[in-house]
Amino acid sequence: MKIYYEDSLPYAAEFFSELGDSRVFSHKDVNAKLVADADVLLVRSTTKVNAQLLDLNQNIAYVGTATAGTNHLDEEYLRSRELGIHSAAGCNAVAVAEYVLSALFVMALEHDWQLVDKTVGIVGAGHVGTRLSAKLTALGIRHLLCDPPLADAGDPRDFVDMSQIMQCDIITLHVPLIKGGRYNTGHMFDAKRLDALKETQLLINACRGEVIDNKALLACFEAGRALNVVLDVWENEPDIDQALVPYIALATAHIAGHTVEGKARGTEMLYQQVCGQFGFTATKKLSDYLPVPQPDRLYVDETLRGQALLSALVLSVYDIRNDSKQFKESIHLPDQFRYIRKNYSIRREFAALSVNTGNNPGSEAIYALGFNRK
Numbered sequence: 001m002k003i004y005y006e007d008s009l010p011y012a013a014e015f016f017s018e019l020g021d022s023r024v025f026s027h028k029d030v031n032a033k034l035v036a037d038a039d040v041l042l043v044r045s046t047t048k049v050n051a052q053l054l055d056l057n058q059n060i061a062y063v064g065t066a067t068a069g070t071n072h073l074d075e076e077y078l079r080s081r082e083l084g085i086h087s088a089a090g091c092n093a094v095a096v097a098e099y100v101l102s103a104l105f106v107m108a109l110e111h112d113w114q115l116v117d118k119t120v121g122i123v124g125a126g127h128v129g130t131r132l133s134a135k136l137t138a139l140g141i142r143h144l145l146c147d148p149p150l151a152d153a154g155d156p157r158d159f160v161d162m163s164q165i166m167q168c169d170i171i172t173l174h175v176p177l178i179k180g181g182r183y184n185t186g187h188m189f190d191a192k193r194l195d196a197l198k199e200t201q202l203l204i205n206a207c208r209g210e211v212i213d214n215k216a217l218l219a220c221f222e223a224g225r226a227l228n229v230v231l232d233v234w235e236n237e238p239d240i241d242q243a244l245v246p247y248i249a250l251a252t253a254h255i256a257g258h259t260v261e262g263k264a265r266g267t268e269m270l271y272q273q274v275c276g277q278f279g280f281t282a283t284k285k286l287s288d289y290l291p292v293p294q295p296d297r298l299y300v301d302e303t304l305r306g307q308a309l310l311s312a313l314v315l316s317v318y319d320i321r322n323d324s325k326q327f328k329e330s331i332h333l334p335d336q337f338r339y340i341r342k343n344y345s346i347r348r349e350f351a352a353l354s355v356n357t358g359n360n361p362g363s364e365a366i367y368a369l370g371f372n373r374k
């Protein structure tokens with residue numbers, strides 16, 4: 001069996017080499033000829049899988065993406081080849097939720113906000129939205145969920161509509177890119193919604209760039225509106241509109257999901273799927289490969305309490321300001337969006353780190369946020 005995998009799948013050699021003849025490719029030079037004899041094709045979001053890539057291949061039996069989003073896969077084409085859509089749903093949900101928390105704590109520091117006084121509107125209550133909701137609950141931050149497909153499907157949670165989301169102090173987007181139809185998310189934040197935002201609100205997009213009309217957003221800023229916006233994802237990546245960058249409070253290169261665990265879990269999920277489909281017993285586990293973080297233990301500053309304590313802890317694991325600074329300072333360089341992503345020094349999830357809370361009264365919130373108690 002010939003297994004072709006994109007070079008951005010961590011631990012792919014470890015997981016897949018025993019299952020067949022495994023070969024690595026780069027999304028920059030993958031083409032139809034290169035993968036013409038693949039039985040299994042494993043990608044991340046940077047490889048577009050469509051007729052152009054697979055029409056020369058007669059044998060392909062499995063295509064999988066080690067990501068949550070699937071909009072780089074041509075669903076109709078894959079179904080016409082009876083291949084289906086295989087993804088790593090939820091692999092990096094914790095990573096994105098922790099990215100959002102870092103953004104919230106940084107914005108709170110910069111604007112002197114008490115987060116417990118704010119209401120967060122989560123648009124998309126799937127894997128990411130649900131993880132974020134749990135962490136906000138741990139922090140005692142009020143939040144509302146908006147997810148019409150889940151509401152229509154009978155999910156028992158309480159949902160609100162977009163008009164209620166537009167009243168929230170903080171709005172954070174976690175929907176797939178769906179172009180058209182009843183649940184369209186393409187340009188969900190169009191000129192009209194952007195115009196309705198107040199300068200006291202915060203809008204975060206860590207799902208797909210096309211969910212916000214970037215041209216309309218730039219027009220708002222150019223018209224003098226001081227909107228608070230955090231962007232991890234952009235329209236037309238990697239060739240984003242650089243004019244927008246200076247206006248964005250915290251700007252990053254589509255790395256919200258890039259924790260060690262989030263990326264590696266994606267590879268492990270595809271390994272389990274391939275084993276299942278081709279009748280192998282899955283013997284390998286992610287825990288066999290994940291490195292121990294250095295350091296692996298955090299100490300709580302006993303002088304801090306409440307938001308200051310939680311903020312210090314979260315930012316000691318991941319401080320989004322570092323990524324934003326590097327992004328803003330270098331994004332004008334050629335091919336920089338891709339370069340940052342390729343060379344990103346990926347971070348760890350809270351659960352990889354033990355916290356000794358001593359007698360701190362805030363300890364339960366710390367563990368509920370995901371930190372390890374051991």
Ligand SMILES: NC(=O)C1=CN([C@@H]2O[C@H](COP(=O)(O)OP(=O)(O)OC[C@H]3O[C@@H](n4cnc5c(N)ncnc54)[C@H](O)[C@@H]3O)[C@@H](O)[C@H]2O)C=CC1
Nearest residue numbers: 068069124126127128147149174175176183206207256257
């Ligand atoms: N920046 C990054 O690194 C990452 C970005 N993503 C993006 O975030 C998206 C969400 O990720 P997950 O939560 O794992 O996906 P998911 O599929 O588990 O959840 C998405 C939720 O959005 C809901 N939804 C669909 N249309 C909607 C609409 N019009 N309004 C409100 N809700 C709607 C769905 O019903 C679903 O519950 C992914 O599709 C991907 O595009 C995911 C992981 C990392």
Ligand SMILES: O=C(O)C(=O)[C@H](O)COP(=O)(O)O
Nearest residue numbers: 044045046067068069257258
């Ligand atoms: O899982 C998703 O969806 C994402 O957006 C990924 O975090 C994107 O990562 P890459 O595949 O582009 O490394």
